[in-house]
Amino acid sequence: MKLRETQIIGQLIRDCYERGLYYQTEVPLYRSKIDLVTINSTNKEVVAIEAKISNWYRALQQATSYTMCANKVYLAIWHEFAHRVNTDVLDRYNIGLLSVNGFVEEIHKPKKSTEVDKNLISEIRNSILNKN
Numbered sequence: 175m176k177l178r179e180t181q182i183i184g185q186l187i188r189d190c191y192e193r194g195l196y197y198q199t200e201v202p203l204y205r206s207k208i209d210l211v212t213i214n215s216t217n218k219e220v221v222a223i224e225a226k227i228s229n230w231y232r233a234l235q236q237a238t239s240y241t242m243c244a245n246k247v248y249l250a251i252w253h254e255f256a257h258r259v260n261t262d263v264l265d266r267y268n269i270g271l272l273s274v275n276g277f278v279e280e281i282h283k284p285k286k287s288t289e290v291d292k293n294l295i296s297e298i299r300n301s302i303l304n305k306n
Contacts, residue, residue: 189278196212210222210225223249226251228258241267241269243294252273256273261281268287
């Protein structure tokens with residue numbers, strides 16, 4: 175059976191549910207869509223996640239724009255390929271790394287985004303909270 179990104183996203187959703195986070199998949203951002211956005215019900219922190227099986231560099235290309243609409247950004251990579259990710263490059267963009275394999279493990283912490291557009295993050299936050 176071939177692994178699909180939807181399986182990774184499914185495991186991320188289960189992790190959100192277990193942690194009591196609000197979430198939404200395929201969140202529109204201009205011409206693209208963020209794979210998964212979570213919101214902490216306590217502090218309202220917005221986290222954007224881009225999931226890929228192995229192509230971390232492609233995930234990074236997509237995720238760099240998410241720093242304008244999320245407090246934190248992660249790449250979620252299948253565990254067999256997570257060791258390939260260059261965390262020095264992630265640090266340049268304040269992006270973290272999640273390894274996924276039946277459970278979700280934070281491998282590399284992101285720094286809080288300093289580029290957040292207050293209107294954009296508020297729009298995303300309200301959209302997700304209103305759907306939950």
